[in-house]
Amino acid sequence: MVNAPPINMNSEKEIWDRFLAGDQVAYSQILKQYSGKMFNYGFRMCADEDLVKDCIQDVFLTLWNRRVNVNTTDSITWYLLKCTKTSILREQKKWIRNDEIVNEYAFNVEFDVETKLIADLDNLSLADRIKTIINQLPPRQKEILYLRFYENLTLAEIANVMELNPQSVYNLLQKAYKNFRAEWIPIVIAMFEILTY
Known part of the structure; x- marks a missing residue:
């Protein structure tokens, strides 16, 4: 078995491209590095912790299964935050019958003042x-x-x-x-x- 070359952790594009090529190490690294950001962002849109975690898990599962159709990106953060938002809004719609997906939602964030x-x-x-x-x-x-x-x-x-x-x-x-x-x-x-x- 040939070992993959080490990942340049300073290059989001390299990590993403290796994930798209099927590199499980890169995929695991993305999961570890970005799932916390995704949760923090998603929890500000929806206070249901379990629903947010399920949506994040669904995002990662979908990304892996459909990676051949996923676009390349220079910013993993914005890409995953967008996926998280879309997944949460879609899941919320399933629970609220006869409602359309709307872009209006309470964005709950307690900004810390650390100046x-x-x-x-x-x-x-x-x-x-x-x-x-x-x-x-x-x-x-x-x-x-x-x-x-x-x-x-x-x-x-x-x-x-x-x-x-x-x-x-x-x-x-x-x-x-x-x-x-x-x-x-x-x-x-x-x-x-x-x-x-």
């Missing part, structure tokens, strides 16, 4: 206010912020995951920034007063 500014201020009240502002954003704006800053996806990758055109993603991201800034200014003023008191 140096907050750590330096050691002011939990201020941290709570910032967290509250972010978590009051509409679901799609929260989802975009999550994908952009927690998963480091590009705007094009976010557009693919959310099934939006890139301009819509850009517009929603700008609205999220604007909403945050509108609430942020009073916090900055309060923070300045704390520092100069």
Whole structure:
């Protein structure tokens, strides 16, 4: 038996291409490396932990069984997040009779405030206010912020995951920034007063 050459862990494209070629080691590596991200993302769309796990398992099983028809990708993250979202929405539809698959869903995420500014201020009240502002954003704006800053996806990758055109993603991201800034200014003023008191 010939051993496969070692996988370059810095190259998502190489891992994905080897998986598409039937390399079980690459497949196992993808499963280990990305299933946690898929769960974290899916659980924010659907609070049913078992359903999310079943959907992720179904995604991986389908990918393996249909790998000859799966496209190549430079970003495994966005590809698998999109598959996760599609699977969850499809499964939820089965449980809700006579309903169509809709793209409106609550995106539940508790953003942690981990900035140096907050750590330096050691002011939990201020941290709570910032967290509250972010978590009051509409679901799609929260989802975009999550994908952009927690998963480091590009705007094009976010557009693919959310099934939006890139301009819509850009517009929603700008609205999220604007909403945050509108609430942020009073916090900055309060923070300045704390520092100069």
